[in-house]
Amino acid sequence: MSDTQERVVVTEVGMRDGLQSVARTMSTEFKRRWIDAAYAAGVRQMEVASFVPAKLLPQMADADDVIAHALTYDDLIVTALVPNLKGAQRALEAGVQRIVAPISVSAAHSLANVRKTPAEMIDAFATIRELIDNASNAGVRRVELIAGLSTVFGCTLQGAVPYADIAAIARAAVQAGADVIALGDTTGEATPRQVGEIIELVREVAGDRLRSLHFHDTRGLGLANTLIALQHGIREFDASLAGLGGCPHAPGATGNVNTEDLVFMLDSMGYDTGIDLAGLLASRAVLADALPGEPLYGYLARAGLPKQFGAARQGFASRQPSSEPQVLQ
Amino acid sequence: MSDTQERVVVTEVGMRDGLQSVARTMSTEFKRRWIDAAYAAGVRQMEVASFVPAKLLPQMADADDVIAHALTYDDLIVTALVPNLKGAQRALEAGVQRIVAPISVSAAHSLANVRKTPAEMIDAFATIRELIDNASNAGVRRVELIAGLSTVFGCTLQGAVPYADIAAIARAAVQAGADVIALGDTTGEATPRQVGEIIELVREVAGDRLRSLHFHDTRGLGLANTLIALQHGIREFDASLAGLGGCPHAPGATGNVNTEDLVFMLDSMGYDTGIDLAGLLASRAVLADALPGEPLYGYLARAGLPKQFGAARQGFASRQPSSEPQVLQ
Numbered sequence: 328m329s330d331t332q333e334r335v336v337v338t339e340v341g342m343r344d345g346l347q348s349v350a351r352t353m354s355t356e357f358k359r360r361w362i363d364a365a366y367a368a369g370v371r372q373m374e375v376a377s378f379v380p381a382k383l384l385p386q387m388a389d390a391d392d393v394i395a396h397a398l399t400y401d402d403l404i405v406t407a408l409v410p411n412l413k414g415a416q417r418a419l420e421a422g423v424q425r426i427v428a429p430i431s432v433s434a435a436h437s438l439a440n441v442r443k444t445p446a447e448m449i450d451a452f453a454t455i456r457e458l459i460d461n462a463s464n465a466g467v468r469r470v471e472l473i474a475g476l477s478t479v480f481g482c483t484l485q486g487a488v489p490y491a492d493i494a495a496i497a498r499a500a501v502q503a504g505a506d507v508i509a510l511g512d513t514t515g516e517a518t519p520r521q522v523g524e525i526i527e528l529v530r531e532v533a534g535d536r537l538r539s540l541h542f543h544d545t546r547g548l549g550l551a552n553t554l555i556a557l558q559h560g561i562r563e564f565d566a567s568l569a570g571l572g573g574c575p576h577a578p579g580a581t582g583n584v585n586t587e588d589l590v591f592m593l594d595s596m597g598y599d600t601g602i603d604l605a606g607l608l609a610s611r612a613v614l615a616d617a618l619p620g621e622p623l624y625g626y627l628a629r630a631g632l633p634k635q636f637g638a639a640r641q642g643f644a645s646r647q648p649s650s651e652p653q654v655l656q
Numbered sequence: 657m658s659d660t661q662e663r664v665v666v667t668e669v670g671m672r673d674g675l676q677s678v679a680r681t682m683s684t685e686f687k688r689r690w691i692d693a694a695y696a697a698g699v700r701q702m703e704v705a706s707f708v709p710a711k712l713l714p715q716m717a718d719a720d721d722v723i724a725h726a727l728t729y730d731d732l733i734v735t736a737l738v739p740n741l742k743g744a745q746r747a748l749e750a751g752v753q754r755i756v757a758p759i760s761v762s763a764a765h766s767l768a769n770v771r772k773t774p775a776e777m778i779d780a781f782a783t784i785r786e787l788i789d790n791a792s793n794a795g796v797r798r799v800e801l802i803a804g805l806s807t808v809f810g811c812t813l814q815g816a817v818p819y820a821d822i823a824a825i826a827r828a829a830v831q832a833g834a835d836v837i838a839l840g841d842t843t844g845e846a847t848p849r850q851v852g853e854i855i856e857l858v859r860e861v862a863g864d865r866l867r868s869l870h871f872h873d874t875r876g877l878g879l880a881n882t883l884i885a886l887q888h889g890i891r892e893f894d895a896s897l898a899g900l901g902g903c904p905h906a907p908g909a910t911g912n913v914n915t916e917d918l919v920f921m922l923d924s925m926g927y928d929t930g931i932d933l934a935g936l937l938a939s940r941a942v943l944a945d946a947l948p949g950e951p952l953y954g955y956l957a958r959a960g961l962p963k964q965f966g967a968a969r970q971g972f973a974s975r976q977p978s979s980e981p982q983v984l985q
Contacts, residue, residue, distance in 0.1 A: 486964035516962040518924030519883055546962075547917045547955030548924075550880040554848055581959065588876045595847030595877075626876030630910065633845040633875075635815035 345571025357617035368606030378414035433482035456504030481516030515545020570624030674900025686946035697935030707743035785833030810845030844874020899953030
C-alpha cells in the first residue's frame with residue numbers, strides 16, 4: 328500500500344449525534360469547551376448541532392450559540408443537521424459551512440423518525456437546495472448540502488433495505504441537488520462485504536459525490552467496516568468522542584464509531600488525520616466533567632497507546648532496523 | 657469477492673487462553689459442559705488445555721480429564737498448548753491431535769513468560785518435534801505440531817519487534833520442524849496494515865505452513881485485523897467465547913477476539929464456519945453459570961442479530977428483489 332500520509336478526514340459528530348441520544352442536556356459552556364478541546368487536538372470538521380424543535384430535542388436548543396462559537400475558528404468546517412426547510416433556514420442564518428439533511432432509505436424508519444416518506448424527504452431536500460441556491464445568488468457564501476442517507480445498511484424496523492431502493496434514493500438525492508452523498512449505518516447493522524457492495528452501488532449513481540460514511544459500532548464491526556470503506560476509496564468518516572451516540576428511533580442502536588479508536592487505526596495505517604491522539608484522549612475529560620456518570624467508551628482510552636507507537640507509525644522501511652536477532656546467531 | 661461459502665475455521669481457545677487469565681479455576685465439570693455446548697454449536701476445533709505445572713496455572717491442573725472428554729467427540733480436533741518437552745510428552749499421552757508450542761519473537765517477553773530466550777525455545781521446539789516423530793515411528797497417530805509465534809505484532813515489554821526478528825524466528829521454527837506457523841498478537845497491539853505486511857513477510861519464509869492467526873481485542877482492532885488476514889488468505893482464527901482471555905505476562909492485554917462477534921462477521925461475509933450463532937450465544941450461559949461475576953464481553957450478545965440476518969446471509973443476488981421503491985414512483 329502506497330497511500331502513506333494520505334489524508335483522511337474525521338468529522339466529530341458527538342456534539343450532535345452523540346448528545347442527542349444522551350438524556351441529559353450538556354450546557355452550552357461545556358459544548359464550547361468540547362469544541363475547543365477537539366479543535367486543539369486537530370479536529371477540523373465537526374457536526375456541532377441540529378436545528379430541530381427544542382421540544383423534541385432540548386439537547387440542541389442552543390444550536391445558534393454553539394455554532395457561533397465553532398465559527399470563531401477560521402479553519403474549522405462547521406456542519407449542522409436539519410430535518411426540514413425551516414431548519415435549513417436557521418442553519419443558513421447561523422452561518423454553517425455545511426448542512427446535512429437526512430433521508431432514510433427505509434420508509435418505516437423515515438416515518439418513525441421524521442413522519443415523512445423517503446419521497447417526501449427528497450422533495451423537502453430539493454426545497455433546501457433551492458433555499459441555498461437563492462441565498463448564494465443573493466451573495467451568501469455557498470453552503471455545501473449533504474444528503475445523509477440513513478438506514479442504508481439495514482433498518483431495525485423493516486429489516487434489510489433492498490439495494491434497488493438505496494440506489495434509487497441516492498440517484499434521487501443527486502437529482503435533487505446533493506453536493507455530497509453520505510451513507511449512514513444508523514442502526515449498526517453494516518457488515519464488511521455489504522459495505523463494499525453498497526459503496527460501489529451508490530458510486531454508480533452518485534460518482535464522486537459519494538464522499539463520507541457514518542458507522543455505528545453496535546455489533547463491533549465499526550472499524551472493520553471503516554477498513555473496507557477505505558479500501559473502496561472513502562476518505563471521510565463520522566465518529567463520536569468516547570463513542571457517544573445512537574439513534575432514539577432505532578432500538579438497540581448504540582454509539583457512533585469511537586473517534587479515538589478510529590484515529591488510532593488510521594494513524595497506525597499511515598493515514599494523516601491531522602489529529603493528535605494524546606490530545607484527543609485528553610479531551611474526554613470534558614465529557615467526564617460535563618456528563619458525570621455517563622458511560623464513556625473506547626478501547627484506546629482503556630489500553631493506552633502501544634509502546635513505541637510513534638515509531639511504528641513511521642512505516643515498515645524506517646521502523647525496521649536490519650537487526651538479526653542475536654538470540655539466533 | 658467470489659469466496660461465498662468458503663470455509664473458515666474458528667478455533668475456540670477460551671478453555672485455554674481465556675481461563676488461564678481468569679483468577680478462579682473453572683471446575684472440570686463446567687469445562688466439559690463448555691466443550692459440549694461449543695460442539696453442539698458446531699465448533700470443531702478447540703484448544704482445551706495447557707500442560708504447565710499446576711502450581712503455576714492451577715486452572716489447567718485437570719488438562720488430562722478435559723482432553724479425555726473432548727476426545728469423546730470423533731470429529732473434534734483437540735489442541736493442547738505445551739511450554740516444553742515435558743508438557744509435550746503429557747499432551748502426547750493424553751492423545752491430542754495438535755500441540756501448540758509457543759515461541760515468543762520478543763526476547764523480553766520470552767524471558768518473562770517462560771524464562772527462556774527465543775533461541776532456547778526453538779531448541780526446545782526441535783526436541784518436541786523429535787518426540788512426536790519418535791512416537792509416530794512407534795505407531796502413535798502423527799500429531800500436528802504448531803509453532804505459536806507470540807508477541808509478533810508488538811511487545812508491551814520491548815516495544816515493536818523488528819520484522820527481521822519475526823522472519824528469522826519463523827524460518828527457524830520451520831527448520832525446527834513446525835507443521836504449522838501460527839501468529840499471535842499476544843499483547844493486542846496489531847494494526848491492520850502491519851498485519852498484512854507481517855503475513856506476507858512470514859509467508860515468504862514459511863509458505864503454506866503459515867496457517868492461523870490469534871488476535872486479542874485490546875485496542876478494538878481484532879475484527880479489522882481479522883479482515884485483513886482474510887484478504888491475505890488466512891482461513892483459521894483463534895477466538896474465545898465472550899472474549900475471555902489475556903496474557904498474565906503482557907500488562908494491559910485484554911481478551912481474545914470474541915468468538916460470537918468473529919463468527920457473526922464471517923457469517924455476514926458469506927464464509928462457512930459451520931458454527932450456529934444462536935447456539936454459540938446460548939453457550940455463554942455455561943460461562944455465566946461457571947464464573948458468576950466474571951465479565952462476559954461481546955457486541956452481538958448485547959445487540960442481538962440484525963433483523964432478517966438469515967436473509968442477508970444469502971448474498972447480494974438472492975437477497976435483493978428488484979423492488980423499485982414505490983415511494984419514488
